[in-house]
Amino acid sequence: MTQIHHNKNLVALICSAALLTSSITYAHNEQSGTLMELSLEDLLDLTVSSASGIEETLRDAPAAMVIITAKDIKQRGYTSIDEVILDLPGFDSTVTNGNGGVITYQRGYRTPLTQRTLMLVNGIVDNHLWYHEATLSKNYPLSNIERIEVLYGPVGAVYGPNAFLGIINLVTSNAKDRYKNDDFFTVNVQSGSYDTQSVDLTAGGNHKKLTYNLSAKYYSSDEADIDDLAPWGFVSNELLSNRDIWGPVIYDTALSANCDADGCPHSSKYNDFGSYHDPQREWGVLADVTFKNLTLGIIEWDMRHGWGPQYPHDRAQPAAQWYRTSEQFYLRHAGSLQDKVQVDTMLLSRKSNNGGYWVEAFPGSTALTGPEVVSTLTISHWRTSNKSWLFKQDYEFDYSEQLKISGGIKFEDKELTKAYDACGYFAETFCSSDTPETAGDGVALNTDSTINIQPDTLSQMPDENLASLTDRGAYIQAIWNINNWRINAGLRHDKNSLYGSTTNPRASAIYFLSNQSTVKLLYGTAFQEPAPIQLWGGWSGRAANPNLKPEKAENFEVIYMYQQDNWLHDLSLFTARYDDVIKEEAENAGKRSTYGLEYRGKFEFSNFMTDAANITGYLYYTYTKSKSSVSYDHELGTWVGDGIENCHEIAQEHTLSYDPCSNLDTELGDISPHKINVGINVPVSDQFNVNLRANWIASKPLYLRNALRAKHRENDAYLTVDANISYQFESFKVAFKVKNLFDEIYYHSGAEAAASGDDFEQRSQGWANSLIPQPKRSFMVTVSMQF
Template structure:
């Protein structure tokens, strides 16, 4: 605890020094902001919402402050300067977001949003509006947890429901990664680096052509042995070390020709796991090999005053896991399967009346699970002892949204979406938002929305597993959310925002024991507050705090394994006429309560500090960086249930240090 407090003290000293800059420096920066127009002004004010374009909340271009959602935008410049290795290094800086292992196995990771812990199936991840959650898991954690940042233009994040526009999985949040297109990339950029844990990274990003006829291509390769953390006792009482090695290949293509555009992505990830799936020390046998690819073709046109967009896409997902089991007569298990999704969407945007912008759309998905195979101890047991089943799902959806600008200071957004699943039935999800610009300095938002999450093929069709059995009679999870938010632009350099929300969570899907079932759900109250500062182009910072009060509706107990409080802070400072850039961030999570019946003390609070120093001006077209994640090598473990047999919890990675160089050929 003393070490954590010391880390916070060091961090806050640096933050305070920058915050107390002389007034003449701040005045000079205000002049710079005032005189920078067009795109230069947008790039300069990276943190203040009025300068950020945002499309995910309504599928129309808006400034973040006017968007009908509680949302955050993280730009490519911020990603570089904070030293983000992947999207999750950035997401964990957002109020209310967290990242951890599951509480019963370490083979998967969780995302925590607003007091709810999930296997990432309750958050929708999109790339340029294309959803990538797999039908089997319903989530994206097996492939996208280390998605590289070099080809990203910005990340748009909605905290709260998004099913009224995006359907399933847009439950507690929506993440939309906006990739770089023609006009965002000049020439070719080569990047390479290495660090401890035998970590190596290489990236190639390039562009050909120009707007209207051109393409952007990128390729990324990551290799690491992972941080070997000591485990004092596994489920059998044995000592050992984690074995979380990873190898990831990511390729991306975006092309434009006239009114047509195409985007394609391919991910290939092999990795170990901190512990075996049975919570034994892994002898090096465990390996998961997951792949995902998609191609998406879009046509946009304006016909008679109506903006029309049509899209057709094909997704392919491969899951190949070689588990070390370690039981007598059952040493290894090797389940495999494939998912395929064909999807199509047609949407139109028009203004039927003055001050009204309407969006209407139709969506059709065809999902298929096939080639489900299971091998045990090298013997094919598919016909007698398979792990899951072949499955098909058809989804039809239609949505309607009206954005009404009642007058300059008031806008009202109302929408509704209808989804029909051939295996689950129908669901209807409305949304309503009022955004009031009370003054030039204050924006107020009142929001209501409902959301749903369809059960995954894993939850419905898992078989022959003594610890988890699927249930084809599961109902979708449901959520209703009421939110109120206020943003106050204190002066040109500071902005304070705060929001209050209430979630009513119903029909929660609980996997295991062993049958997957729907239970009553939970209620969650929460407050999120953030202070942002922007003094000049390379001098900005943030402080945010989140507090949650959650209750299981059946037991009235606190939801386990998620901290009730989170505090985060970060600062970026350009030094020596911006020759050197320094960025540091801190994340503090409060104690995490245990589940009902677990008499152990709550899991301890944690403090993590990241630090990056970089330069883009030492040599023309060359960028150098040195990154340290978990700078003070904090010993952090994620809480486990008693049945997991790991009383100390799953250890997170230790200090990671990496040096990188990037050179642009323009």
């Protein structure tokens, strides 16, 4: 990082801190005698449902949590769930600007995708069936979100599979609670940089025994162009248009007579290959209709992306469009047995699909230009198709004022794709439209005059490439309120037809020291199912492993919450152990351990401006250390350490200065040791509001597999500041948002193996960029109207 960059960073930090400090200090000095005295109940009596699967106050919840309210969403100018994630403590995020939105690692557990955090919508799991990924992008409408509950730590005793690191639960507003015998309609229209256009609307009504809620969103953007990103040598129009590398993909001689000017470059969805295009189109719908105690609902979204800067441009064309879809229909009934036991029954049908185009130049040499360049080229179409049926029933029994018992059962039947259905790729890859004679026909060399485009995959997945699985689960939980204690103990047993049974306990003890102070002692466990993409989804160049075992998590945590007159302090100390870790490669590879500290502060002061609402804000600090029993030896080009199956062979074949079968206890990487998130909201008047947020991420070692780790490179520290200014007049509101206010040049850590390296004078070393350049300053205007 240059000295100029350091100075710019320092100026931005000083400006942000000065504004925050001066605003709070001025309010305190001018009106210290009239500061709003916030009771603990004002902030802690907020009802949450994610921690125990039942409604309880935040103070009673046996978990570390951050709650983002509808008011927070509006004041901060959030228009998508990925923006929310970047402001949270305890998350290390990589925005790829490619397929899948933001990849985020909760509490120091680095993964190839966001697979270990459970994504819920009103308590319904919405992780992808095949990836197990929580899709955190522009796909969810936020206009009808009442709150977002973010929970930290494993909750396998309540939710079963995949509640491994924590939970993100989107809770929508219910017209029954907000409106009486009336209908409403709200629309938010957004327009901004990169030709970004979006509409997010909400409608609802409550009429006697019938209630309906609907929110929907459409998002379209060209996304940041190369000139709008921080510089990175493998993100380059020169590479994308290099005929020596890409040959007939961008100049097909067999077709050139039809278009002399450019030689007919091949294309995907009207975007020609050979130059940078990163289009993004998404939509989502959350809707339900309730009659008496019966609810019919839908959760559906569709996202279509280019690949952006996620992969080096000497290997992949970003304009190849990829899609991911989710469709859920559910029927829910809330009732009771003899007015003593509350019963919630749900029947749910679900589909999760993904696929699209992939355009590849597999390097056979290190040369970038000239006759020594060797590339094996493909233009391929990929697809998976997955569905499930779920029956779930939860119970609550208030045995007495002191004792509540809850529990539930679950049965789920899944039909999942095994191998990727990939056509136009190498012959050994499964393709539903292939015949023995056409297998592998789509592969070409960079020196060929033409590339043979193969048919797309069939619309229906062949039975031979489908696997049927069943999941059964049951849990029981008891909550005792004894004097100043609240004790929670639970146990869950799950059985999967593929990998067998697992049992996960949980226990917590909450002690209320006073009306202002609370101490929580937590113990939790969870397990993570191996994702089908790693069980069976391998392709040429990456093996799958049907023998993968579930990962296991065990977490100990102490939480202290203290309410001052104008501050809520919430501090966590935690340590976690993980066994049978599954890396980006499909293998169980040893153990990880994580320990850390999270401070979640929230404040509210009387405003120094007359007749304006209170000044509010938050201050988060995160310290995280994550260790791995395995490491990557860059000289040998292989993984080593306790948990690697062939470590004894490595020891026999090489003379090493360490034992390749020992617990190497090395830092995992991609996890920043220190993170600070701060935000302040200053109402200037009843109509005018200013919101500022800053995120500082300390420098961090890169992932063990990252090619730059061998050079002892780190991802440099950076500071970003976002602002949102809004003005409201009756039912009309306009907001102006600036992201990356000080135009910071910064990078996120690479995804997956992140093995590209940074030697830009030759071909990249691996398939994922070691660093991912981030966008510079951008703008958005939002106009909101309520009818």
